[in-house]
Structure formats: C-alpha cells, structure tokens
Amino acid sequence: MTKYVGQRVKRTEDPRLIKGLAHYVDDIGLPGTLHVAFVRSMYAHAKINGIDTTEAFKAPGVVAVYSGKDIATKVGPVPCAAALPDLKVPDYRVLATNKALFVGHPIAAIVATDKYAARDAVDLIFVDYEELPAVVDVEAAANGGTIIHESFGDNVAYKLTSGEGDIDAAMKAADKIVSQKMVHQRLAPIAMEPRGVLARYFPGEEELTVWSSTQIPHLLRTQLALMIGIPENKLRVITPEVGGGFGSKLNVYAEEALLGWISIQLGKPVKWIESRRENVQATIHGRAQVGTVEVGVKNDGAITGLRYNVVADLGAYHQLLTPAIPTLTGLMLSGAYKIPAIQMNVTGVFTNKMSTDAYRGAGRPEATYVVERVMDVIARELNLDPIEVRRKNFPKADEFPFHTATGLDYDSGDYDGALNKALDLSGYQSLREEQKKARDNGKLIGIGVSSYVEICALGPSQAMPAGGWESATVRIEPTGKVTVLTGASPHGQGQETSFAQIAADELGVDLNDVTVIHGDTGIVQYGIGTFGSRATAVGGTAVLIAIQKLKEKASKIAAHMMQCEASSLSFEDGCYTKKEAAAASVTGKSEPVVPVGEGPAGALNDVPTPTNGRHKLTIQEIALAAHVAKEIPPDTEPGLSATYFFEPKNFTFPFGTHVCVVEIDKETGETKIVKYVAVDDCGKVINPLLVDGQVHGGIVQAIGQALYEEVVYDEQGQLVTGELMDYALPKASQMPWFETDRTETPSPVNPLGVKGVGEAGTIGATPAVVNAVVDALSAYGVTHIDMPIRPEKIWKLIR
Amino acid sequence: MKQAISINVNGADHAGEVEPRLLLVHYLRDVLGLTGTHIGCETSICGACTILLDGQAVKSCTMFAVQADGSNITTIEGLATNGNLHPMQEGFWECHGLQCGYCTPGMIIAATQIVDRNPNPSRDEIRHGLEGNLCRCTGYQHIVEAVEYAAAKKSGV
Numbered sequence: 001m002t003k004y005v006g007q008r009v010k011r012t013e014d015p016r017l018i019k020g021l022a023h024y025v026d027d028i029g030l031p032g033t034l035h036v037a038f039v040r041s042m043y044a045h046a047k048i049n050g051i052d053t054t055e056a057f058k059a060p061g062v063v064a065v066y067s068g069k070d071i072a073t074k075v076g077p078v079p080c081a082a083a084l085p086d087l088k089v090p091d092y093r094v095l096a097t098n099k100a101l102f103v104g105h106p107i108a109a110i111v112a113t114d115k116y117a118a119r120d121a122v123d124l125i126f127v128d129y130e131e132l133p134a135v136v137d138v139e140a141a142a143n144g145g146t147i148i149h150e151s152f153g154d155n156v157a158y159k160l161t162s163g164e165g166d167i168d169a170a171m172k173a174a175d176k177i178v179s180q181k182m183v184h185q186r187l188a189p190i191a192m193e194p195r196g197v198l199a200r201y202f203p204g205e206e207e208l209t210v211w212s213s214t215q216i217p218h219l220l221r222t223q224l225a226l227m228i229g230i231p232e233n234k235l236r237v238i239t240p241e242v243g244g245g246f247g248s249k250l251n252v253y254a255e256e257a258l259l260g261w262i263s264i265q266l267g268k269p270v271k272w273i274e275s276r277r278e279n280v281q282a283t284i285h286g287r288a289q290v291g292t293v294e295v296g297v298k299n300d301g302a303i304t305g306l307r308y309n310v311v312a313d314l315g316a317y318h319q320l321l322t323p324a325i326p327t328l329t330g331l332m333l334s335g336a337y338k339i340p341a342i343q344m345n346v347t348g349v350f351t352n353k354m355s356t357d358a359y360r361g362a363g364r365p366e367a368t369y370v371v372e373r374v375m376d377v378i379a380r381e382l383n384l385d386p387i388e389v390r391r392k393n394f395p396k397a398d399e400f401p402f403h404t405a406t407g408l409d410y411d412s413g414d415y416d417g418a419l420n421k422a423l424d425l426s427g428y429q430s431l432r433e434e435q436k437k438a439r440d441n442g443k444l445i446g447i448g449v450s451s452y453v454e455i456c457a458l459g460p461s462q463a464m465p466a467g468g469w470e471s472a473t474v475r476i477e478p479t480g481k482v483t484v485l486t487g488a489s490p491h492g493q494g495q496e497t498s499f500a501q502i503a504a505d506e507l508g509v510d511l512n513d514v515t516v517i518h519g520d521t522g523i524v525q526y527g528i529g530t531f532g533s534r535a536t537a538v539g540g541t542a543v544l545i546a547i548q549k550l551k552e553k554a555s556k557i558a559a560h561m562m563q564c565e566a567s568s569l570s571f572e573d574g575c576y577t578k579k580e581a582a583a584a585s586v587t588g589k590s591e592p593v594v595p596v597g598e599g600p601a602g603a604l605n606d607v608p609t610p611t612n613g614r615h616k617l618t619i620q621e622i623a624l625a626a627h628v629a630k631e632i633p634p635d636t637e638p639g640l641s642a643t644y645f646f647e648p649k650n651f652t653f654p655f656g657t658h659v660c661v662v663e664i665d666k667e668t669g670e671t672k673i674v675k676y677v678a679v680d681d682c683g684k685v686i687n688p689l690l691v692d693g694q695v696h697g698g699i700v701q702a703i704g705q706a707l708y709e710e711v712v713y714d715e716q717g718q719l720v721t722g723e724l725m726d727y728a729l730p731k732a733s734q735m736p737w738f739e740t741d742r743t744e745t746p747s748p749v750n751p752l753g754v755k756g757v758g759e760a761g762t763i764g765a766t767p768a769v770v771n772a773v774v775d776a777l778s779a780y781g782v783t784h785i786d787m788p789i790r791p792e793k794i795w796k797l798i799r
Numbered sequence: 800m801k802q803a804i805s806i807n808v809n810g811a812d813h814a815g816e817v818e819p820r821l822l823l824v825h826y827l828r829d830v831l832g833l834t835g836t837h838i839g840c841e842t843s844i845c846g847a848c849t850i851l852l853d854g855q856a857v858k859s860c861t862m863f864a865v866q867a868d869g870s871n872i873t874t875i876e877g878l879a880t881n882g883n884l885h886p887m888q889e890g891f892w893e894c895h896g897l898q899c900g901y902c903t904p905g906m907i908i909a910a911t912q913i914v915d916r917n918p919n920p921s922r923d924e925i926r927h928g929l930e931g932n933l934c935r936c937t938g939y940q941h942i943v944e945a946v947e948y949a950a951a952k953k954s955g956v
Contacts, residue, residue: 018875018897020834020835022900116818190936192839276842695938723842724844729933729935733930737922785902
C-alpha cells in the first residue's frame with residue numbers, strides 16, 4: 001500500500017513558488033495599511049535619559065510614535081518558556097524603558113503612511129543615551145565586572161549540573177585524562193526571508209488577525225493573547241508562506257506583540273518587515289558556548305567518563321527558549337557512545353548582545369562537536385586510529401534501547417553499520433593512502449570523520465516546555481477531496497507533499513486529491529509547530545492515526561451500505577470490498593461502477609444507495625454518503641473526519657557517519673572540501689528527495705559554521721557583522737558535491753518508523769569538517785583549531 | 800519631485816510618476832504588485848531580488864526605478880510562456896531545487912542567464928554563475944542539478 005510513501009515525489013507546493021505567486025507576509029497588501037519602523041539602540045549598553053519624538057511627529061506621513069514609557073504597562077513582557085531551577089528572568093519589555101541592553105534593542109516605534117516615511121522619521125527621533133561599559137566577553141562576565149541587570153547582583157542567569165554516574169570515580173578509573181577547550185562561535189540563522197508582521201484589528205468584531213513569519217502559529221497566538229491582553233479566541237495567527245526559519249522563527253518577538261497592539265490602538269492594518277540589518281541585530285542567534293571537555297580513557301581507547309564545563313552566552317534577555325538550549329547540549333554528551341559517567345556543568349551568562357536561542361540543532365550541534373572533536377583528540381593522544389576509538393565505544397545494534405548517562409533512552413540504532421557504509425562509500429582506506437602520497441608531495445590533505453547521534457521528534461510533553469505532541473485533522477469532503485489539517489507549520493520542509501503522500505497511501509486516493517493545510521489558527525486545530533526535526537515523526541504520525549480513526553468510521557458506514565459486517569470488508573486501493581465479492585471478482589464477475597460526483601450540487605443528487613447490490617464502495621463515495629447522512633448506521637455521527645493528537649512516548653535518535661576530505665592551500669590558508677560523504681539514518685523515509693534536500697542544506701549550514709560564519713561583536717559590544725556583506729554565508733561555488741546514502745533503522749517510537757532529518761546535516765557535519773582540517777594540519781603539531789576556520793587563521797598557524 | 804518613467808515589464812507597458820528614490824524592487828512589488836521578486840538583504844549580496852533588465856540579470860534592490868526608465872524587464876512572473884513553465888522553472892521543480900522558496904525567483908532568473916550565455920555549463924561554471932545568489936535551505940546541489948536539467952532541455956538533449 002505504498003504507492004507514494006518512500007518515493008521521490010515532486011513537491012506539490014512548488015508550482016506557486018517557482019512562478020513567483022506565493023504569498024510571504026510582505027506580499028500581502030491590505031488597503032490602508034500603515035508601516036512601522038523601529039528606532040533601535042546603537043549602543044550595546046546605555047542608559048536612556050530621554051527620548052525626544054517632537055520632530056518625528058511633525059514629519060510628513062507620520063501617524064503615531066510609541067516609546068517604551070508609553071507602553072510599558074500596556075503590553076506584557078517577551079515570554080520565556082524555559083523553566084530551570086533558580087533561573088533569573090529579566091523583565092523583557094517590548095520597547096526598552098530605562099536602559100538599552102544590546103545593539104538593535106528596540107527603543108521606539110514609528111507608524112507612518114508608507115515605509116519610506118516611517119524610515120525617514122527614525123532619524124528624527126533623538127535618544128539621549130548615556131553609554132555604559134559593555135559586557136561582551138562571556139567568560140569574564142561570568143566572573144564579575146559590570147552588571148547588566150543590577151537587581152540580580154551578577155551576570156549569571158543560572159548554573160546547572162546534569163548527568164548520571166559517578167564522574168569522579170570514572171575519572172580515577174581512567175589511564176589518562178584528555179582535555180580540550182572549545183569555542184562554539186555565535187551564529188546568525190539568516191533565514192532568507194527576514195521576519196515580518198502584518199496585524200489587522202477589526203474594531204466591530206473586536207478581533208485581531210496577525211500574519212507573522214513564524215514556525216509556531218498556535219504557541220504564538222497563546223503568547224500574544226497574554227501579552228496584548230486580547231482573548232485568545234479573538235486572535236487569529238496566520239503564517240502565510242514562510243521563507244525559512246532554522247529556529248529563528250521558533251520564538252515570540254517584541255515586534256509581533258507591538259504590531260498587534262498598535263493595530264488595536266489605531267484600528268488600521270499595520271505592517272513591519274524586518275530589514276536584514278535588523279535581522280542580524282535583533283533576531284535570535286545560535287550556539288555561543290565556550291567549554292572545556294575532559295574525558296577519562298583507558299589505553300585501549302575505552303571511555304570511562306566525560307565532563308563538560310561550559311559557559312553559555314545567553315545575550316541580554318531570555319527569548320522563548322534561551323536558557324534551555326545549553327541543557328540540550330547536556331542531553332547529547334554521550335554522543336554515539338557508551339560512556340558510564342557524564343557530567344555537564346553549565347553557567348548561563350548575560351551579555352550585552354542579542355539573545356541566543358534555538359538555531360538548527362539547538363544545543364545538540366555543540367554536544368556533537370564536543371564529542372566528535374574530542375574523539376579525534378583522544379585518538380591522537382593514544383596514537384590510535386580515530387575510527388577504532390569510535391568503534392571501541394559504540395553500543396552494539398542489539399543493545400538498543402540504549403540508556404545513556406545523560407538520562408536518555410536511544411530508541412534504535414546501528415552505529416557500526418552507518419560507519420562502515422560511510423567508510424566503504426568514501427573509500428576510506430584508499431583515501432588514507434592517497435593522503436600519505438599527497439603529503440609526500442607537500443600537499444595538505446586532511447580526512448575527518450564524525451559519527452553523530454541526534455535527539456529528534458521533540459518530543460514527549462513531559463520533556464517539553466509547552467506540549468510535545470502534534471495534531472492532525474483529516475476529513476474527506478463530500479466531493480471526495482481529502483483535506484489534512486496539521487498543527488505542524490512547515491516553512492520549506494515540504495510537508496504539504498510528504499503528509500499528502502501518507503494520506504494518499506492510507507486512503508488509497510490520488511495524491512492530487514489531497515490538500516494539506518497548516519499555519520492558520522482560525523482553521524487548524526491547536527498544534528505545536530515545526531522545529532526539532534519533529535514535524536514528520538510527530539505530526540506525520542498524527543496524520544496517520546487520524547486517518548486510521550477515520551477509516552474505522554468509514555468501514556462501519558461501508559458495512560451498513562453493503563449490508564454486511566465491517567469485519568467482512570477488506571480495504572485496498574481506496575475501496576471497501578466484501579471479501580466474498582473480492583474472491584468472486586477473481587472469477588470474472590464485474591462490479592457496477594458508480595462515478596464519484598465532482599461538483600457538490602451534482603454529487604448530492606448522486607448518492608450511491610446501499611440496496612443496489614454493490615459489493616464495492618470507494619472511500620470517497622462513503623464520504624459523500626456520510627455527509628448526506630441518509631444511509632449511515634443510526635448511532636453514527638454524520639460527516640467523515642477525524643482528529644488525533646499524537647503524544648510520542650520517547651524522542652527519536654537519528655544517527656549517521658560523515659566523512660570529509662579537505663585540501664588546504666599552503667599559500668593562502670584556504671580550505672577546500674574535495675570530498676564529502678554522508679551516510680544518514682533517519683529511520684523510515686517518506687520522500688527520499690526531501691530527505692536529500694534536508695541533508696544537503698544541513699551540511700552546508702554546518703560547513704558555514706566550520707569555515708565561514710561568525711557573529712562578531714567588538715569590545716564595545718558593537719555588532720561588526722551586521723549585514724550579509726560582513727556575515728559570511730556559504731556560497732554555491734564554495735560547496736562540494738555531496739555523496740549521500742542511508743541506512744534504515746526504523747524507530748519504534750512511532751508507527752511510521754521515522755526519526756526525523758531536519759537537523760542531521762547541521763549536527764553531523766561540523767566536526768567532520770573541523771576534524772579534517774585538524775588532520776590536514778597535524779604535521780604542524782596542530783591538535784585543535786577553533787571555528788570558524790577562515791584562511792587567515794590557518795595561514796598564521798602554518799607560518 | 801516625482802519623475803515620469805515608462806517601463807515594459809513582462810511584456811506590458813507601464814507609465815507613471817515615481818519618487819526618484821523609489822527602489823526598483825519596490826516599484827515592481829508595491830506599484831505593479833509583482834511580489835514574486837523578493838528582498839533578502841538590501842545590499843546586493845543575496846540575489847533574491849534578481850530580475851532581467853534588458854536581458855541582463857540585475858539586483859533590483861540596489862537600483863532606482865527611475866534608472867530603469869525605458870527598459871524592458873522580466874520578473875519571475877513573466878518567465879512562463881502561454882502557461883508553460885520555463886525550462887528553468889521546470890528544472891527547479893523536477894530536481895527539488897527549492898525548499899522555502901524565498902531565494903527561488905532570483906535564483907531562477909540568475910540561472911536562466913547562465914544558460915543563455917553558456918548552453919552547456921559545467922557544474923563549476925554553474926556554481927560560479929550563482930555566486931551572487933544565496934540559498935540557506937538547499938545546500939545548492941539540487942539547484943546545480945536543476946540548472947543542468949534546464950540546460951539539457953533547452954538544447955534538446
């Protein structure tokens with residue numbers, strides 16, 4: 001029954017996108033829309049002694065100006081959903097009130113009749129700043145100096161220790177302790193579509209509609225309702241086309257609440273589209289950890305224990321999940337290995353920068369980087385092959401579910417299998433031989449390997465701040481068309497296609513008869529959203545089970561219509577058939593064919609009757625009968641739809657091995673990736689085409705971190721990389737050709753057997769690249785280099 | 800002081816008065832309602848706003864509408880002919896050359912110029928030709944395949 005699932009089905013969402021006919025927030029125009037521009041702090045840390053808006057008010061086209069004091073008591077603070085013991089939570093107002101705490105901190109909002117006028121007026125607002133010393137260096141900030149939130153007494157937001165096992169005993173039992181300090185530099189997610197909000201208040205109905213480029217329409221609605229003080233059922237959040245998120249739109253932002261509130265004040269539609277400069281300044285950043293890992297090892301490479309002491313740069317405030325991200329690092333510190341004792345000691349620290357939060361991988365890339373990087377350091381220390389050190393510590397395929405000393409139970413896996421496949425595909429042994437020859441010829445070639453595990457399908461509600469389930473409603477309309485409403489909120493992942501594949505197969509209908517609707521709280525039942533590689537594993541499962549529920553009802557109606565027991569019906573290719581009739585049809589008896597009406601009016605007059613001796617009914621015919629409701633069992637609700645909220649019992653744990661080969665130009669220090677092999681196991685695959693796309697894109701973001709990207713603040717907290725001219729995104733010409741393959745270990749956590757793949761590339765690839773660079777430079781005694789490994793860094797090293 | 804301009808966009812003549820500082824991309828999007836051309840960086844780096852101006856791929860976010868006076872412009876909306884997708888659009892669909900779709904219109908437009916100039920580009924040439932267009936989703940590989948698909952289709956292979 002898998003006509004579609006498992007196939008490389010072209011995406012159904014593509015036609016509108018390739019024709020330029022899709023609608024992102026900025027493409028929606030409402031008559032009379034006013035435009036909002038923000039005055040943002042030019043200082044990292046400054047007292048605001050006054051704001052003079054007089055000139056701005058007089059400017060042509062300006063309708064309103066709001067500053068922090070105007071709205072301090074009217075709009076609630078930007079929420080943080082992370083709950084940690086003794087967490088300090090600053091009061092994060094939607095506009096700065098007394099102090100500006102990071103470059104880009106919104107201070108005033110200007111509303112004007114067009115966007116040029118609004119932008120012009122920004123320069124007419126005079127903010128009387130009193131500059132204060134900026135807190136920039138996260139390690140220094142953890143130990144004192146200027147305090148950002150004075151009432152807290154220091155800059156430490158929280159300290160947390162996590163892990164299981166006796167770490168001190170484990171370290172004592174080791175033959176050697178290997179230690180390495182690592183920097184996970186601050187990154188900007190840079191979705192190609194910046195954020196954007198359009199808000200329209202309907203004064204008569206007292207209803208507010210907010211269009212926002214978000215990954216979490218329902219959670220956003222709940223939070224905005226609380227912030228603005230409007231009943232949740234009078235607020236509708238719509239996510240039209242969303243141009244990428246990577247976690248940056250898994251949040252609730254000041255601007256979203258402000259726009260809603262302003263629209264209510266003015267009774268007009270208001271729009272704000274983030275500029276790229278604002279995007280780098282004031283959309284969340286990712287990573288930003290400085291840590292030291294210590295690993296106890298036996299001489300044969302067996303790991304006895306791992307400790308990670310880390311300082312996390314949280315930025316000035318908590319956005320939705322800011323303090324929780326480093327805790328995800330703690331969860332994944334066992335990597336793909338059996339480590340008897342693990343401890344993470346994290347200190348979350350405030351700095352005068354934009355908040356960090358979930359960026360593709362969200363805390364897990366840091367863990368994988370720590371573990372996979374240190375595996376190579378161990379191999380070097382013990383003079384062992386890095387592959388052998390990994391193999392030595394892998395759990396075997398029959399050891400799953402596998403409990404880690406971070407408190408997780410890995411669902412299923414065959415780490416050796418993925419590693420072997422990657423080594424075969426890359427021709428690892430011959431690569432090593434070629435490397436030796438190349439070195440003899442004076443070339444710098446490096447080979448890096450990374451065997452990752454990630455935690456996906458987030459997740460059981462017990463482990464999530466606000467629900468870890470996902471919802472689906474599936475209904476078959478009277479004309480036989482299938483509508484799937486998912487609580488997930490895809491923004492490029494392609495679930496309009498993959499969920500339609502699941503539905504079309506389960507219902508035995510044509511793919512083109514299925515439409516997947518998402519991202520509109522006025523239409524779709526409550527949902528959680530798309531992040532954490534969860535949409536297919538959790539949301540897809542909800543679709544599957546909703547359909548199973550729907551089919552239970554359909555089979556009862558079918559049995560009633562064909563005057564038989566439901567148990568005597570079989571379902572195949574979208575048809576309920578009496579089993580004896582199915583047997584008879586093999587002998588050549590023909591079935592009467594009743595066409596399914598395409599138009600509702602005609603369809604209603606064309607109800608198949610149960611008494612005409614039919615032995616076969618399509619599920620689409622049953623849908624019509626269910627709506628007309630003349631021939632359904634007496635105890636049955638009319639209509640044919642089902643809703644299911646799927647609560648997963650565990651996370652899923654995708655895994656794989658990546659092999660990267662680099663060549664370094666000795667003259668320039670430039671790293672070129674000459675070969676890249678990725679073997680990923682994301683469980684069952686719904687659409688291999690989409691999985692390949694996720695893997696490719698993920699790897700490129702990982703390469704971006706390894707080689708190019710970094711958000712740089714100078715000593716004054718000034719943002720140096722404030723545009724795409726300075727923030728170096730990977731380009732087509734810099735990327736290698738990826739050779740991808742898969743192993744397939746189904747997840748037992750959900751009936752689809754899928755594990756998720758959205759973040760795999762980003763998690764697995766960064767250490768593979770860095771390990772390759774370090775390997776290439778091993779002749780220079782290099783054992784570690786911090787990212788991003790730009791040419792100048794290498795050039796200086798080898799001089 | 801507004802200035803009169805006359806521009807042919809996707810085969811249709813448009814005449815009107817615009818502020819001299821109005822960016823071409825805003826003219827296309829806000830005045831003509833052609834919202835397929837996107838804005839991703841405002842600094843000519845990302846290429847989401849790429850259009851064809853008298854046959855040349857240019858970035859409409861860093862050009863004024865008045866500079867385009869008298870020109871012929873093709874935007875993503877004008878690429879299909881008689882309802883048939885342009886081979887490049889077809890290639891992007893066939894090869895999964897897009898995910899979120901935001902960079903796609905500019906990417907497709909830039910890619911058409913690569914193939915116009917070089918009917919049989921190598922992978923390296925395609926990648927070099929796309930240096931002015933950033934994609935954060937696809938990792939570029941499927942885009943390269945999409946361009947190869949379109950090149951093959953155009954030359955009847």
